[in-house]
Amino acid sequence: MRLTIRRPDDWHVHLRDGAMLAAVAPYTARQFARAIVMPNLPVPITTVEQAIAYRARIEAAAGAGFEPLMTCYLTDSTDPQELVRGHAEGVFTAAKLYPAHATTNSSHGVTNVARITAVLETMQRIGLPLLVHGEVTSPDVDVFDREAVFIDRVLMRLVADFPNLKLVFEHITTADAVDFVDAAGSNVAATITPHHLAINRNAMFEGGIRPHAYCLPVAKRERHRLALRKAATSGSAKYFLGTDSAPHARSAKESACGCAGVFNAPFALESYATVFAEEGALDRLQGFASEHGPHFYGLPLNTGIVTLEQVATAIPDTLQAAGEAIVPFLAGQTIGWRFGGSEVDDDAAGRV
Numbered sequence: 001m002r003l004t005i006r007r008p009d010d011w012h013v014h015l016r017d018g019a020m021l022a023a024v025a026p027y028t029a030r031q032f033a034r035a036i037v038m039p040n041l042p043v044p045i046t047t048v049e050q051a052i053a054y055r056a057r058i059e060a061a062a063g064a065g066f067e068p069l070m071t072c073y074l075t076d077s078t079d080p081q082e083l084v085r086g087h088a089e090g091v092f093t094a095a096k097l098y099p100a101h102a103t104t105n106s107s108h109g110v111t112n113v114a115r116i117t118a119v120l121e122t123m124q125r126i127g128l129p130l131l132v133h134g135e136v137t138s139p140d141v142d143v144f145d146r147e148a149v150f151i152d153r154v155l156m157r158l159v160a161d162f163p164n165l166k167l168v169f170e171h172i173t174t175a176d177a178v179d180f181v182d183a184a185g186s187n188v189a190a191t192i193t194p195h196h197l198a199i200n201r202n203a204m205f206e207g208g209i210r211p212h213a214y215c216l217p218v219a220k221r222e223r224h225r226l227a228l229r230k231a232a233t234s235g236s237a238k239y240f241l242g243t244d245s246a247p248h249a250r251s252a253k254e255s256a257c258g259c260a261g262v263f264n265a266p267f268a269l270e271s272y273a274t275v276f277a278e279e280g281a282l283d284r285l286q287g288f289a290s291e292h293g294p295h296f297y298g299l300p301l302n303t304g305i306v307t308l309e310q311v312a313t314a315i316p317d318t319l320q321a322a323g324e325a326i327v328p329f330l331a332g333q334t335i336g337w338r339f340g341g342s343e344v345d346d347d348a349a350g351r352v
């Protein structure tokens with residue numbers, strides 16, 4: 001079987017910098033027309049100038065035909081005027097809220113949402129979406145409860161205080177998040193990763209500790225995975241594709257204190273197609289991958305198409321990146337789909 005859909009976008013990806021950027025950007029550019037690029041570099045992207053320079057490095061690494069959509073990393077001291085300027089100049093597509101110390105390179109993140117009230121008011125006014133890493137960071141909260149507690153302690157209040165703020169609850173992992181998003185207004189949406197659709201928390205402990213299944217937010221119980229699958233394949237415009245592909249060298253993952261992140265970019269569409277096929281919802285993949293995101297962000301749909309073929313595909317044990325081995329999601333496994341390439345012309349789009 002052959003599936004043809006409008007060219008998709010990745011609404012949440014980590015492309016890194018330097019040699020790692022050069023190695024991983026082509027995987028994302030091969031499958032996606034655009035991507036929302038996370039700003040959590042070791043020196044975070046907090047200014048318009050940094051974003052312009054980073055965008056140019058990404059374009060150089062990804063090659064022609066790929067459009068990086070830049071995000072601003074919010075800190076306690078973000079100047080609302082920087083967002084206004086970046087938005088007006090077409091540099092910032094969104095801004096990212098990392099609670100301080102929630103995840104990789106988030107030490108400069110926001111310590112308390114109350115500190116960025118002026119920023120949120122401005123974003124609501126100019127229509128700049130807020131992308132939220134939705135986990136509390138208090139050590140007294142169990143790691144598996146951090147998303148659900150974030151909803152109660154932070155998100156409920158945030159959407160009540162800023163009822164017109166466009167908000168994306170990123171990489172959701174719980175039934176609680178699905179319930180929250182379903183009940184919220186059309187200004188609230190969520191991204192869902194391929195790995196949270198495919199694995200539950202057992203994957204981290206299968207026969208021993210499995211660092212390549214560790215990411216943040218951490219995978220949860222099976223009932224949560226099932227709720228995510230239902231949401232992603234529901235056809236609801238509130239849910240769209242965001243891989244959260246987060247490459248780390250194998251040596252940084254297989255360590256006494258391994259980094260969080262799943263590198264799923266090389267077989268991202270194949271992974272999503274597997275889930276949608278299993279759920280009998282292949283007819284809804286195009287909405288999730290190619291339409292709901294642009295509608296939410298107010299951006300045009302892509303022209304052109306990609307094809308996916310139902311053919312057994314072996315995923316390698318490792319790939320090379322920045323002179324080191326890197327382990328892709330589903331390494332060593334065989335999945336039922338193969339990416340068959342893209343056509344970028346308008347004629348192809350007319351056929352979708």
Ligand code: NCD
Pocket residue numbers: 014040103104105133214215216217244246247260261262
């Ligand atoms: C991301 C990273 O490595 O930058 N890691 C992850 O597990 N997803 C950060 C993030 O999105 O939390």
Ligand code: ZN
Pocket residue numbers: 012013014038171244246
């Ligand atoms: Zn991420």
